[in-house]
Amino acid sequence: MDVAFLQTLWITFKLALFTTAILIVTGLPLAYLLAFGRFRLKPFAEALISMPMVLPPSVIGYYMLLLYSPRNAFGAWLDSNLNMRLAFTFEGVLIASVIFSLPFMVQPLTSGLRSLPASFREASYSLGKSATTTFFKVLLPNIKSSVITAVALTFAHCIGEFGIVLMIGGNMPGETRVASIAIYDEVQALNFSTANQYAFILFFVSFALLTVIYSVNRKPEVWETR
Amino acid sequence: MGNEMISIDVEKSIHTAEGDIRLNINTSVKQGELLAISGPSGTGKTTLLRMIAGLVNPDRGTIKVGSECWFDSEKALNLPVQKRGVGLMFQDYALFPNMTIEQNLHYAQRQKNEKEASELLELFSLTELRKRKPQSLSGGQKQRVALARALACKPGLLLLDEPLSALDAEMRTTLQDHILNAHKWLGATTLIVSHDLNEVFRLASRAIYIRGGNIVKEGSPSEVFDNIAAGGEQIAGRIVAIEPEGSLFIVSVMSQNNQLIKVPVFEDVIGDLAPGDEVTACTKALRPLVSKLKNII
Numbered sequence: 001m002d003v004a005f006l007q008t009l010w011i012t013f014k015l016a017l018f019t020t021a022i023l024i025v026t027g028l029p030l031a032y033l034l035a036f037g038r039f040r041l042k043p044f045a046e047a048l049i050s051m052p053m054v055l056p057p058s059v060i061g062y063y064m065l066l067l068y069s070p071r072n073a074f075g076a077w078l079d080s081n082l083n084m085r086l087a088f089t090f091e092g093v094l095i096a097s098v099i100f101s102l103p104f105m106v107q108p109l110t111s112g113l114r115s116l117p118a119s120f121r122e123a124s125y126s127l128g129k130s131a132t133t134t135f136f137k138v139l140l141p142n143i144k145s146s147v148i149t150a151v152a153l154t155f156a157h158c159i160g161e162f163g164i165v166l167m168i169g170g171n172m173p174g175e176t177r178v179a180s181i182a183i184y185d186e187v188q189a190l191n192f193s194t195a196n197q198y199a200f201i202l203f204f205v206s207f208a209l210l211t212v213i214y215s216v217n218r219k220p221e222v223w224e225t226r
Numbered sequence: 227m228g229n230e231m232i233s234i235d236v237e238k239s240i241h242t243a244e245g246d247i248r249l250n251i252n253t254s255v256k257q258g259e260l261l262a263i264s265g266p267s268g269t270g271k272t273t274l275l276r277m278i279a280g281l282v283n284p285d286r287g288t289i290k291v292g293s294e295c296w297f298d299s300e301k302a303l304n305l306p307v308q309k310r311g312v313g314l315m316f317q318d319y320a321l322f323p324n325m326t327i328e329q330n331l332h333y334a335q336r337q338k339n340e341k342e343a344s345e346l347l348e349l350f351s352l353t354e355l356r357k358r359k360p361q362s363l364s365g366g367q368k369q370r371v372a373l374a375r376a377l378a379c380k381p382g383l384l385l386l387d388e389p390l391s392a393l394d395a396e397m398r399t400t401l402q403d404h405i406l407n408a409h410k411w412l413g414a415t416t417l418i419v420s421h422d423l424n425e426v427f428r429l430a431s432r433a434i435y436i437r438g439g440n441i442v443k444e445g446s447p448s449e450v451f452d453n454i455a456a457g458g459e460q461i462a463g464r465i466v467a468i469e470p471e472g473s474l475f476i477v478s479v480m481s482q483n484n485q486l487i488k489v490p491v492f493e494d495v496i497g498d499l500a501p502g503d504e505v506t507a508c509t510k511a512l513r514p515l516v517s518k519l520k521n522i523i
Contacts, residue, residue: 117318117320119316119318119319119320120320120322122279122281122307122314122316122320123314123316123320123322124322124333125281125306125307125308126279126280126281126307126308126310126312126313126314127333127334127375127379128308128309128311128336128379129308129333130308137333138322138324138333141324142322142323142324
């Protein structure tokens with residue numbers, strides 16, 4: 001295995017790891033808000049978060065490119081204040097990947113939180129505990145399988161991401177070239193043996209992650225009331 | 227909460243299985259009193275407890291505990307549930323599945339106190355089960371844990387929503403003693419929703435009967451549940467059978483602690499009594515009486 005091959009794999013896993021880490025921190029409060037919050041724009045927020053599940057990656061990629069472009073407000077601000085251009089960089093791909101994977105993190109967490117009986121929260125509050133204590137001591141430990149599902153699904157989805165990385169990151173070795181793009185590239189160049197190696201690794205990792213999800217979810221969490 | 231009276235004057239529209247009703251409750255509870263709340267299902271008893279606990283907001287009115295105001299719709303005042311210091315026992319127990327029985331109690335304590343937790347475990351015969359998770363317990367055991375947990379935070383006000391319904395008669399009697407002891411031990415005011423007349427008579431110093439969202443009767447348990455002239459033996463229970471016997475009917479009444487009592491009833495008194503009705507049966511000299519509970523109240 002040569003250096004370029006390992007580098008591409010490293011970028012693939014780094015992207016998935018960073019995306020998942022950012023999403024677990026931002027996804028939990030978001031899921032809490034969607035599960036228990038009462039605000040008028042909730043259906044709007046839910047639709048927005050779920051958009052990446054139905055939109056082709058090229059649409060989101062296109063809008064992200066527009067956003068990053070120094071000709072537009074946000075891109076120009078980044079360029080002049082931070083001297084930063086996001087298009088065709090790892091950071092740019094990471095931001096897009098976080099947005100694109102949002103529903104895969106938020107949806108399992110939201111449905112996990114919603115499946116808990118309301119009396120868990122009420123009981124904890126009546127015992128004088130704050131919403132934060134209740135969340136970390138009572139709610140989160142009881143949606144463990146949802147958390148594992150959300151993390152594994154987000155990670156697996158990131159590893160398999162193709163369209164959005166290609167749109168925003170292109171195919172720059174050592175920066176934005178991930179395994180899924182490398183496969184496409186190698187096939188085009190008729191390097192079937194390298195394509196085969198990438199493909200096998202992606203296949204194996206995804207299969208292992210999905211097996212984890214299905215084995216933790218084998219016993220559904222049923223909340224007994226009486 | 228000091229030695230203070232709780233005054234409740236609240237209104238709320240609620241949706242029930244029997245349609246929408248307007249809950250309109252105006253009563254007060256003395257410090258240290260054990261008040262039973264009875265009435266048909268879907269009449270707002272649980273909602274009343276939840277309003278006092280701060281889990282549901284009344285549409286209008288006030289809840290005052292001594293000089294402290296917990297809720298006042300006009301002043302837009304609403305003390306959060308965390309600050310009210312109530313011990314609430316939920317109908318579904320709401321035990322936390324990620325914690326053992328012991329941890330459930332520790333979580334409830336304001337400051338972790340191993341000694342008090344073991345005393346409570348002992349009091350409710352739960353010591354053997356302390357390391358178990360709630361999922362592995364029977365309904366009756368869960369109920370005891372829920373009661374112990376509600377006491378663990380040493381509340382000034384104890385709210386119990388049908389606390390003993392899942393227990394057999396023997397356990398229920400034991401637990402009734404526990405509730406009485408706990409009530410005395412804490413010096414807490416206790417509100418208990420109960421359908422079980424035995425329980426009401428045994429535990430409560432005062433009772434209210436709610437129907438259609440209103441308090442229709444209020445007073446000592448015997449004043450509320452008994453407008454038959456006193457005298458003779460009286461039991462409350464459910465009719466299990468009515469058999470004709472000559473010009474009489476023999477009505478079998480099963481009391482809540484599973485005593486079967488047969489009462490002869492004359493044809494003119496039998497009226498619309500039917501198996502399944504909740505009744506009080508009273509054996510007066512020569513003329514036993516069986517009266518439907520709903521008709522009395």
